[in-house]
Amino acid sequence: MAEKKVHSYDADDLKILEGLEAVRIRPGMYIGSTGVRGLHHILWEIVDNSIDEAANGFASEITVKLWKDGSASVRDNGRGMPTDINKKAGISGVELIFTKLHAGGKFDEGNYAFSGGLHGVGASVTNALSRWLEVEVCRGKVYSMRFTSTYDQKNKKWLCGVPDGPLKETGSDPGKHGTFVRFMPDDRVFETVEWNYDTISKRLKELAFLNKGVRINLEDERELYRTYTGDDGEEVKEKLPAREPVSFKYDGGLVDFVNYLNEGASKAYANPLYYSAVKDITLKGFAPSKIRVEFAISHTKEDTESLYSFVNNISTVEGGYHETGFRNGLLKAVNEYARSNGVLKAKDAPFIVDDIKEGLTAVLTVQMNNVEFEGQTKTKLGNPEVKPVVEQVVMEGLKKLMDTRGNRATFDEIAKKAKFAADDRIKHRHERDVAKAASENDGLNLVGKLASCSGKDPDKNELFIVEGDSAGGTAKQARIRQFQSILPLRGKPLNVQKKSALQALQNEELKTLISAIGAGFGKSFDVEKTRYKKVIILSDADQDGMHIRCILLTFFFKYMCDLIKAGYVYIGMPPLYKVYKKDVVEYAYDDKELDEKIKKVGKGYQIQRYKGLGEMSAEQLWETTMDPATRNLIQVTIEDIAEAGRVIDMLMGDKVEGRKEFLNANANFNKVDGFIEKVHFKQEGRSTESDYYD
Numbered sequence: 001m002a003e004k005k006v007h008s009y010d011a012d013d014l015k016i017l018e019g020l021e022a023v024r025i026r027p028g029m030y031i032g033s034t035g036v037r038g039l040h041h042i043l044w045e046i047v048d049n050s051i052d053e054a055a056n057g058f059a060s061e062i063t064v065k066l067w068k069d070g071s072a073s074v075r076d077n078g079r080g081m082p083t084d085i086n087k088k089a090g091i092s093g094v095e096l097i098f099t100k101l102h103a104g105g106k107f108d109e110g111n112y113a114f115s116g117g118l119h120g121v122g123a124s125v126t127n128a129l130s131r132w133l134e135v136e137v138c139r140g141k142v143y144s145m146r147f148t149s150t151y152d153q154k155n156k157k158w159l160c161g162v163p164d165g166p167l168k169e170t171g172s173d174p175g176k177h178g179t180f181v182r183f184m185p186d187d188r189v190f191e192t193v194e195w196n197y198d199t200i201s202k203r204l205k206e207l208a209f210l211n212k213g214v215r216i217n218l219e220d221e222r223e224l225y226r227t228y229t230g231d232d233g234e235e236v237k238e239k240l241p242a243r244e245p246v247s248f249k250y251d252g253g254l255v256d257f258v259n260y261l262n263e264g265a266s267k268a269y270a271n272p273l274y275y276s277a278v279k280d281i282t283l284k285g286f287a288p289s290k291i292r293v294e295f296a297i298s299h300t301k302e303d304t305e306s307l308y309s310f311v312n313n314i315s316t317v318e319g320g321y322h323e324t325g326f327r328n329g330l331l332k333a334v335n336e337y338a339r340s341n342g343v344l345k346a347k348d349a350p351f352i353v354d355d356i357k358e359g360l361t362a363v364l365t366v367q368m369n370n371v372e373f374e375g376q377t378k379t380k381l382g383n384p385e386v387k388p389v390v391e392q393v394v395m396e397g398l399k400k401l402m403d404t405r406g407n408r409a410t411f412d413e414i415a416k417k418a419k420f421a422a423d424d425r426i427k428h429r430h431e432r433d434v435a436k437a438a439s440e441n442d443g444l445n446l447v448g449k450l451a452s453c454s455g456k457d458p459d460k461n462e463l464f465i466v467e468g469d470s471a472g473g474t475a476k477q478a479r480i481r482q483f484q485s486i487l488p489l490r491g492k493p494l495n496v497q498k499k500s501a502l503q504a505l506q507n508e509e510l511k512t513l514i515s516a517i518g519a520g521f522g523k524s525f526d527v528e529k530t531r532y533k534k535v536i537i538l539s540d541a542d543q544d545g546m547h548i549r550c551i552l553l554t555f556f557f558k559y560m561c562d563l564i565k566a567g568y569v570y571i572g573m574p575p576l577y578k579v580y581k582k583d584v585v586e587y588a589y590d591d592k593e594l595d596e597k598i599k600k601v602g603k604g605y606q607i608q609r610y611k612g613l614g615e616m617s618a619e620q621l622w623e624t625t626m627d628p629a630t631r632n633l634i635q636v637t638i639e640d641i642a643e644a645g646r647v648i649d650m651l652m653g654d655k656v657e658g659r660k661e662f663l664n665a666n667a668n669f670n671k672v673d674g675f676i677e678k679v680h681f682k683q684e685g686r687s688t689e690s691d692y693y694d
Contacts, residue, residue: 020099020128020160024149027189030125039190040199042129045122046074046181051207051313053078054214055367059178063217064204066195070222073182080139080177083167092167094135094145098127099161126183127161129190133183142171149186195222197243205248209260210313210365212253219245227592235595254296254363261306262361268299268417269410275397283370283385291368291386293393295326298361299417303500304558305357309364311371311381317565317638318374320381322366322390327353329394337402338415351418354523358421366390424502450516451476451486462534463487463516464572464626467548471613475538478622485532487516492548496555497652510555517560527562535563536633538572538625540612553636554652564636573632574616574625578608587624589632 023030031041043064053059059078066072082093089096101124127133127147137143146164151157185193201218208216224240250256258272276294283289309316309323316322334356338344344351372382401407449472455461463485466472472488479486494507501522504510514521519529537552539545549571556569563569575587579597581604588594598605610616616624625631 020101020124021158023101023125023128024158024160024189027129031129034190036192036194036196039185039193040196042126042183042185043072043074043195043200044203045126046183047204047207048313049123050074050076050078050179051211051214053179054211055313060213061215061217063219064200065219066197066200066222067182068221068223069184070193070195071182071184072195073180075178075180077178080137081135081179083137083139083141083143092145094137094143094167095163097123098133098135098145098147099124099163101125123181124161126181129186130161130183131186131188133161133181135182136170136180138173138176138178138180140172140174140177141169142173142176143167144170201246206257206315207313208248209250209253209257209363210310213249213251215247215249217245217247254294254365257363258296258298258361261308261363262298262300265300265302265361268301268359269413271410272296272298273398273401273407273410275393275401277393277397279389279393281368281385281389283383286370289369291366291389293322293364293366293390295362295364295394295397297330299359299414300361301359303358303421305359306361307357307364308362309366309381311366311373312368313365314373316373316379316381318380320374321384321387322364322381325387325390326362326364326394327356328387329391330398331356332391333395333398333402334414334418337398337411338418341412341415343412343415343419349422351422352425354425355418355421356414357523359417364390449488449490449512451479452516453479453483453485454481455483457483458531458533461485461532462536463532464536464538465489465513465552466613467539467545468612468614471538471540474614474616474618474621475626477618478626484626485516487513489548492544493551493555495551495652496558497648501559504555504559513555517563519560519563522559525560525562527560527566527568530563530568533566533568534570534633535568536570536572538574538613541574541576542611545612550652554648556636557638557648561638564638567635567637569636571634571636572625573634574610574613574621576610578610578620579605580608581605 027034027038031038047062047064050059050062053076054062059076061077063075064072065075081097085092086096089100091099128149130147131149133147135145145167147161148164149158149160149162152159187193197220204216204218208214220243224242225237226240227235227237230236252259255272255274274296276292278290278292280288281291307323307326309319309326311320311322331351331353335344335350338351366381366386368383368386370383374380374382402411451472453461460483462483464475464479464487466475466486466488469488469490472486475486475488489509491509493509493513494504496504496510505514505521516531517535518531519526535556537549539548553569556563573589575589576591577588577594577597579586579588579594579601581601584601586597586601588597594607598607613621613625623630
């Protein structure tokens with residue numbers, strides 16, 4: 001037995017991270033990842049500061065610019081950051097904001113009644129993770145300051161966001177006010193520093209909807225190119241025209257947002273219902289304060305719910321107490337209306353939440369102080385005191401709208417739609433019970449095609465959904481039986497965007513899939529019961545395979561959305577080419593990588609083009625696509641659930657308006673599905689991680 005080494009452990013062994021060094025060493029703690037998502041997070045931190053100025057009535061215009069050198073900037077016409085000396089810290093307010101964690105003006109309601117950046121780390125984290133950052137403040141006089149980040153080789157430590165000098169007065173402009181921040185993301189931190197225009201554009205558009213009347217501009221001065229292989233086999237780099245500046249401004253606010261989300265859908269009534277109110281609230285441990293609740297609702301003739309909630313302009317995709325309060329208030333108001341207007345008879349049971357959700361499109365926003373988000377990613381509201389306040393506002397607002405002239409027909413339609421949903425729920429209870437029983441049945445009576453794994457641990461188990469019996473047979477031979485299950489599909493599954501929930505349940509392919517996952521379906525889906533925490537779509541790299549991906553992802557989005565939100569849905573990436581020579585074998589996943597592999601293998605190489613998974617041997621399929629140590633998986637996540645839902649409805653629904661234009665602009669069958677707003681790429685077994693954009 002080896003002798004155990006004794007190592008002293010005393011106070012001198014404790015390391016003190018000074019300034020912003022902690023951010024540099026553990027960036028994921030502050031921005032989630034160092035991939036593309038984290039890159040854009042540091043931009044959102046600066047944008048959110050300007051949005052807070054606008055949300056509190058101090059700014060009316062914000063401009064985001066992507067510069068030719070790769071930097072980004074945000075300008076607003078708000079009050080401008082404080083430039084005087086903070087007595088306690090002995091430095092200017094600007095320096096304090098950009099160099100100290102948990103420092104800012106958002107902890108005091110006198111400065112901001114409502115704010116998204118309540119952790120007080122935003123601007124300083126952006127500074128810490130940038131090569132340089134410049135700030136210019138206009139408050140009658142003009143002030144400027146610059147920060148840089150370097151590595152101290154002598155002392156082996158990062159000097160992060162260090163001021164080049166104190167805040168300087170550089171001029172005067174009595175008619176100008178606001179803040180300008182420009183920064184260069186540090187390529188020593190991020191895996192890529194390439195800004196994604198579509199992601200930024202969609203987020204800014206969403207913020208414009210949420211902040212009625214605020215103009216948000218986006219400028220992109222970067223040079224744009226597209227690369228393709230010419231007739232001579234050489235790579236061609238073609239310069240594209242520059243993007244024109246765009247501007248977003250919506251005087252209708254949430255009403256415009258709901259109409260935008262319902263573009264192309266068949267509406268149950270003409271105009272959305274809108275209401276807002278400010279109420280008093282007392283949160284545990286805090287003094288009484290104000291909360292603003294605002295919502296807009298509409299109904300389509302579909303059978304699914306689209307509820308999008310925000311707290312202080314931050315999307316709460318995991319919901320929270322405000323969503324619970326909203327649904328409770330809506331349910332009570334609709335029940336009361338239906339009962340008093342004869343839609344519900346004395347013998348009828350009251351509606352339940354599921355009845356009022358069918359066809360609902362709603363946007364709910366809450367603005368408040370002392371927010372408790374669950375985690376720095378801010379995806380779920382954790383203040384229980386918010387629930388009764390939101391419920392009260394929704395009930396109060398809907399009752400006032402009921403009494404408003406011209407709204408009677410709208411509420412009749414809402415009540416009738418809920419009654420139809422309730423009757424349908426009771427009528428088809430048996431069919432739904434069958435589906436639920438199937439998904440919970442350990443014997444898996446409905447999944448004779450499933451080659452189930454022997455393991456029982458969902459954290460380790462993987463379900464491969466494979467295109468066709470041929471590829472399914474190969475995958476069954478290639479798998480490790482202890483933790484990998486194989487479910488072959490016979491043809492294309494049903495496109496559920498065009499069908500009802502009952503039709504989805506009657507489809508054998510989808511019924512089999514529901515049973516295999518084992519967590520229920522639609523309203524009864526419980527992600528905690530899933531048998532697999534990796535559900536991997538494995539289809540051919542052609543148009544049919546792409547269509548199958550789209551259909552399956554549409555199904556998951558509509559009836560098992562929590563599976564995507566939990567990060568359990570993946571896309572397997574089989575190679576397109578095998579490049580080989582004697583004992584040397586390389587695989588390429590796209591045409592660009594093919595050129596690299598050809599050079600690596602060298603003269604005398606041969607190429608095999610895989611037209612489908614069925615052409616691969618079990619050994620090849622395992623090595624390239626199923627082995628956790630070498631495979632490529634794309635983890636599907638939803639960055640913008642509202643936009644994702646709208647685009648899915650446009651692409652997979654009955655309406656054709658806008659579909660052709662979207663496909664012409666976005667379709668590329670060498671990429672992952674065009675309608676996915678954003679997916680997360682994880683190359684397993686190689687300790688690398690980045691984000692993939694369509």
